[in-house]
Amino acid sequence: MTDRPDIASDTGDDWLDAALRGDGLAHRAEYVDDDGFTARVMAGLPAPATLPAWRKPVLALLWAAAGIGVAVALPGAATDVMREIVRVFVHPVSTAQIAAGVAMLGAATWAAAALALRQD
Amino acid sequence: MPPVSDAELIARVVVVDDRHAFSELVRRHQSAVRATLRRLTAGNHALADDLAQDTFMLAYRNIKSFRQEARFSTWLYRIATNAFLADARRRKEELIGDRTEQLPDESSDDAGPQDGTESDHAAGTGLRIDMERAMAVLTEGERAAIVQCYHNDLSHEEAAWVLNCPVGTVKTHILRAKQKLKARLGAWAPE
Numbered sequence: 001m002t003d004r005p006d007i008a009s010d011t012g013d014d015w016l017d018a019a020l021r022g023d024g025l026a027h028r029a030e031y032v033d034d035d036g037f038t039a040r041v042m043a044g045l046p047a048p049a050t051l052p053a054w055r056k057p058v059l060a061l062l063w064a065a066a067g068i069g070v071a072v073a074l075p076g077a078a079t080d081v082m083r084e085i086v087r088v089f090v091h092p093v094s095t096a097q098i099a100a101g102v103a104m105l106g107a108a109t110w111a112a113a114a115l116a117l118r119q120d
Numbered sequence: 121m122p123p124v125s126d127a128e129l130i131a132r133v134v135v136v137d138d139r140h141a142f143s144e145l146v147r148r149h150q151s152a153v154r155a156t157l158r159r160l161t162a163g164n165h166a167l168a169d170d171l172a173q174d175t176f177m178l179a180y181r182n183i184k185s186f187r188q189e190a191r192f193s194t195w196l197y198r199i200a201t202n203a204f205l206a207d208a209r210r211r212k213e214e215l216i217g218d219r220t221e222q223l224p225d226e227s228s229d230d231a232g233p234q235d236g237t238e239s240d241h242a243a244g245t246g247l248r249i250d251m252e253r254a255m256a257v258l259t260e261g262e263r264a265a266i267v268q269c270y271h272n273d274l275s276h277e278e279a280a281w282v283l284n285c286p287v288g289t290v291k292t293h294i295l296r297a298k299q300k301l302k303a304r305l306g307a308w309a310p311e
Contacts, residue, residue, distance in 0.1 A: 015309050016302050023251050024270040027159065032151040037169065041146050041176045048137060 126192045134184050142183075146176050149193055152272075153200050159267045160204045162256040171207060175200040190281060197272055198282040201264050208260045247308055254304035258297050261285075265293035 071078050088097075129145050132138035153175055157168035178199050179186075186195055255263055261283070268279040269290070280287040302309070 016298055016305065019247055019251060019305070019308065020266065020270045020298075020301075023248055024273060026248060027155060027271040028273065030151075030155055032154045032158075034147060034150055037150050037154070037172070038143055038146045041150075041173055042139065042143050044173065044177060045139070045142075045180055048139065 127188065130183060130186060130192065133180070142180060145179075145192070149196055150176075152193060153196050156197060156267060156272060157200055157204060159252075159255070159271055160201065160260075160263060162263070163252055167207070171200065171203045174203050178203070190278070194274065194278055194282060197268065197274070198284070201268070201282055202284070205260055205264065247305070250305055250308065251301070254301050257300055257304060259293075261289075262293045262297035262300070265290050266297045269294060 093101075124141075124144070126145065126148070129138075129141040132141035133145070150172065154168055154172045157171050157175075158165055161168045161171070175196060179196060182199075186192070190198075255266070258266065264283055265279060268274045268282050269276065274282065276287050276290050280290045283290060283293075
């Protein structure tokens with residue numbers, strides 16, 4: 001404490017100040033046994049917030065709807081993608097292209113795994 | 121492994137609602153909070169424990185608002201003191217009435233040293249008992265100021281933050297409290 005001694009000297013009650021300090025020391029040395037107190041507090045806390053079971057299917061539907069929406073909004077995009085896929089598989093590909101494909105597939109797998117294993 | 125700091129436990133509670141982290145915080149601070157409330161309630165252990173439980177519930181609900189501007193223990197003292205003062209307002213007559221009935225008369229021999237032949241330890245214990253009884257005559261604000269400054273060893277500035285009042289008010293509370301305690305405990309004053 002910063003200015004407690006001034007108060008004591010102001011009122012001329014140093015003995016009382018000393019008694020209060022002694023009482024404070026005894027108070028701080030005292031330990032109150034837990035005796036189930038922490039358990040009672042924890043039992044009284046509100047239940048943890050849990051995500052509803054329908055959340056994931058609804059999210060999947062929303063993503064699918066969004067994908068369809070994009071496909072509809074960009075006419076010709078789906079055809080272009082299919083044409084490129086056919087081109088890749090029909091025409092011979094180089095080693096560099098295979099390596100790039102493997103790397104992209106790995107990255108996609110890693111991202112999907114991270115998404116699936118994340119904690120909600 | 122070093123013990124996890126309060127700040128880290130608080131962060132776990134805030135970020136992922138870690139109940140184990142919060143129970144560790146309760147375990148660490150329950151003794152200080154309950155002891156403080158026992159002083160504030162002038163020895164009413166049942167009431168003190170009820171208020172301590174309310175204190176930790178409120179701390180859990182509001183832990184996101186804890187900004188580390190004070191120690192976590194000081195923040196808990198603030199919540200506990202507010203809970204005590206709110207409760208005291210509700211049951212003021214009952215609290216003061218009950219305790220006043222148990223107080224010895226000022227002229228009673230109980231309010232001073234028992235016997236010159238008693239040991240210092242016994243005298244110290246007697247003074248502490250008389251001190252606890254005398255604390256009951258203080259107003260809630262006076263008692264809270266004494267408890268925060270002397271029992272919890274807070275500075276006047278910290279006590280003012282805990283009591284949510286100006287520093288000058290804390291000093292006034294302490295001055296008045298000491299005048300009352302001096303009158304009650306006059307028999308313990310040196311000749």
